[in-house]
Amino acid sequence: MRVYPGLEILLKEGLLKNKKIGLITNHTGVNFDLESNYHLMLAEGYKITALFAPEHGIYGDHPDGQYVSSTSDATTGIPIYSLYGATQKPTKQMLKNVEALVFDIQDIGARYYTYMSTMILSMEAASEWGIQFVVLDRPNPIDGLRVEGNVPSLSWISPVCYAPITIRHGMTAGEISLFMSAQKNLSAPTVIPMEGWRRSMLFSETGFPWVPTSPSASSLEMALLYPGTCLIEGTNVSEGRGTSVPFQVLGAPWIDALDLSKAVNALNLPGIKARPVHFRPSYSKWAGNICQGIQIHIFEPNVVRPVETGVRLLFTLRDLYPENFEVTPPGPNGKHFLDLLCGGAQLTDALKHDSSPDRLLDTWNKEAQDFTSKREDFLIY
Structure with missing residues (x-):
């Protein structure tokens, strides 16, 4: 028994084959045999007209915080547009030959990771230009049950704090896409769910090998x-x-x-x-x-x-x-x-003024309880 990610369901069912696809992905977008999503899709006759790179680049070879340049894929010649640089949201020009914008990246399950920020900005662009947005879902590697941390106010939204969700949110990329499309009143995304994933699972229980989600994510x-x-x-x-x-x-x-x-x-x-x-x-x-x-x-x-x-x-x-x-x-x-x-600034202020973290943690635990209820309507699994 293992988990089948959205990518494998897409390929098995032949979904989106009639669309020109823009694929937001990186080195984590692989199947069980560790084969790259866009090579697999091209071999099955899919039309991929553009690739889009998040932080760390398509190949995962850029260190944290380093801007990624637009280029083309050496093996296929497909243009690669950077979404981690001066431009962080797909432009109309980037999307001119795209009918479905597809997201397939393994997240880490913490709000600081910029991949979900890239997904949300891409959802906005797809909604603006009338393009279908599709998420090929993957596991939350640190399980889908446990929720911890505060919920930020909208004035603090940034690439390292991308949504009004808790630090440890217990959601998959597909679930976050549904939550954020409702929050921002965007066109509803299409989520291709996994098969076999349960909320209690850690990544080690999925049967999938660990591919470092970024250069520092060693295990x-x-x-x-x-x-x-x-x-x-x-x-x-x-x-x-x-x-x-x-x-x-x-x-x-x-x-x-x-x-x-x-x-x-x-x-x-x-x-x-x-x-x-x-x-x-x-x-x-x-x-x-x-x-x-x-x-x-x-x-x-x-x-x-x-x-x-x-x-x-x-x-x-x-x-x-x-x-x-x-x-x-x-x-x-x-x-x-x-x-x-x-x-x-709650943590910074507490470090300056409080003798212990208990008051801050009590507040954050209440926010986590509230968020656990709020996310219920958007859970797929």
Whole structure:
């Protein structure tokens, strides 16, 4: 028993064969045998007139945040239009030979990931120009049951906080497309559902091999921690970029690994344990410097609460290292990156003024409960 993604259902049933297709995809758009979606579709006689690239590019070879250039695919000659650069929404010119705009990308299940932002902007373009929008659905790799974190106000929407949904949302791309089409009053998308997926499933239960969803998404363990450890990106502590296990290790030159591991383990956070580590990032924060910190190991994946874990990690770092720990300063837009990730300043303010994260987490838990009810009408599985 395994899960059959929307791509395989599309091919099995021969759907959309009469359409000129624009395909929004990347290296994760594969079948069970790890064959690329557009090569499979072309072999079956589909007419693909354009490819569209999200962050990290069609081939997954661009680092985080680096603009992607428009080009053409070397094997097929199909034009590749970048949706992660000066243009983030398909233009009328890009869509001139497109009758169905199809999205097929594996998401990670956290609101910070920009792939869903790309999907939503593409839905808007399709709606504006009267083009059918289709989602080939894929699993939420960190399950479809658990919901954690806050719901941002619309004034904070950005590529790293793309919708009024929780940080860990427990939805698939298809479900998010239905939710956002209702929110934005867009033309309803066509979702080609998976077969065999259940909401309780982690990606390891789908029968599918893990294809890194981005250069730093090395494993399912990383994906499970990412909704929480991504918050470290908004501080002067390394989140492990430049190591083999980003978002699983964190540290800085001024941290004592033993002290931090003892403090984190004393929190008794569900499903995880911290191990003291030393590491030297090859790039990003503290590149070339010996850092001390922790690696987070998952013992019980079904009970891990990554958002709570991330928030409590930040408070622990603040309390242990008040002279060194900092939220990174505001960028050119006047906003802290931590605030952009969170969709508001609640966490930054709590780190400044609250003795513990309990009040903030209580508020976020209430928002998560409300969102769990709100999403019900849009769930497919």
